[in-house]
Amino acid sequence: MEVLEKSFVRPAAIDGSEAFEELYERAFLIFARFAGKMRAPFQDAKDIFHDAMAIYYEKAMAGGLVLRAAPEAYIVGIAKHLWIKKFRHDRHRVSLDSVESGIALTDEDLVSVNDRKLLTFLEATGKKCLDLLRNFYYGKMTMKQIAVAAGYRDERSAAVGKFKCLEKMREAVKNKSMCYEDFFE
Amino acid sequence: MRTSLSDLIRTERYLLGELSAGEALLYQAEMALNHRLKTDTFFHRLIHRAVRLYHRKKIMEAVALTGEKILNDPARAGFRNEVMKNFNRES
Numbered sequence: 141m142e143v144l145e146k147s148f149v150r151p152a153a154i155d156g157s158e159a160f161e162e163l164y165e166r167a168f169l170i171f172a173r174f175a176g177k178m179r180a181p182f183q184d185a186k187d188i189f190h191d192a193m194a195i196y197y198e199k200a201m202a203g204g205l206v207l208r209a210a211p212e213a214y215i216v217g218i219a220k221h222l223w224i225k226k227f228r229h230d231r232h233r234v235s236l237d238s239v240e241s242g243i244a245l246t247d248e249d250l251v252s253v254n255d256r257k258l259l260t261f262l263e264a265t266g267k268k269c270l271d272l273l274r275n276f277y278y279g280k281m282t283m284k285q286i287a288v289a290a291g292y293r294d295e296r297s298a299a300v301g302k303f304k305c306l307e308k309m310r311e312a313v314k315n316k317s318m319c320y321e322d323f324f325e
Numbered sequence: 326m327r328t329s330l331s332d333l334i335r336t337e338r339y340l341l342g343e344l345s346a347g348e349a350l351l352y353q354a355e356m357a358l359n360h361r362l363k364t365d366t367f368f369h370r371l372i373h374r375a376v377r378l379y380h381r382k383k384i385m386e387a388v389a390l391t392g393e394k395i396l397n398d399p400a401r402a403g404f405r406n407e408v409m410k411n412f413n414r415e416s
Binding site: 160161164165168169172173175176177180181182185186190191193194195197198201251255258259262263270273274277278303306307309310313314 | 328330333334337364365368369371372373374375376377378379380381382383384385388389391392394395401404407408409410411412
């Protein structure tokens, strides 16, 4: 495994990017060897690998990811941790190298049943707001770009729209009588 | 009773870590005394979580699309064969 200097990640664009496709190929080949040894079905291996790619990209796009190894090593490490969480009985059969051992997935990284319930509900009631808020928090866009993307007249209207969305969604979840226990197991 | 816009903005700034240390401490003290503020903050945090999940879902969709493209591309049959040989073993 190629160990690189500690460096911040600048991820390739996902959509249609050649660099992203190359990373997918490199990482999936490594993980497929591991999954094959574990006698996993192809579909399970692919699903877990896709989850790992998404977690990696989410962290890389947020800008806080510091890698001490090649990106594919990190992705495979995440996938192995997801594997251990899904197939607990395999735990003793999965060996982790030093890079992989250093990866820690938190509850925030994992998607629970309650998370799915929450997202399904909000997608049904306020998808437009989810798109707007996603652009605000993760889009790395200027206010002007956000306003244009969401069809607002100007930046100020977009900012007001953001808070209207926050309130609307918050009230929707409250009115659904969802409570703490609905979201925390 | 609906939350005022200024309360909403303050909660947003608290959750995004944009309040000063003193302001954040004051906010926490208010939450301890004001059940409504505590509840609003909880649900506001849930919305942040939902947006993060939505963002992840969109990334997942892009990853899956790329996967399908690569695994079904005749020009990349070599890659697919290399992957699949790991799964075609007799048990």
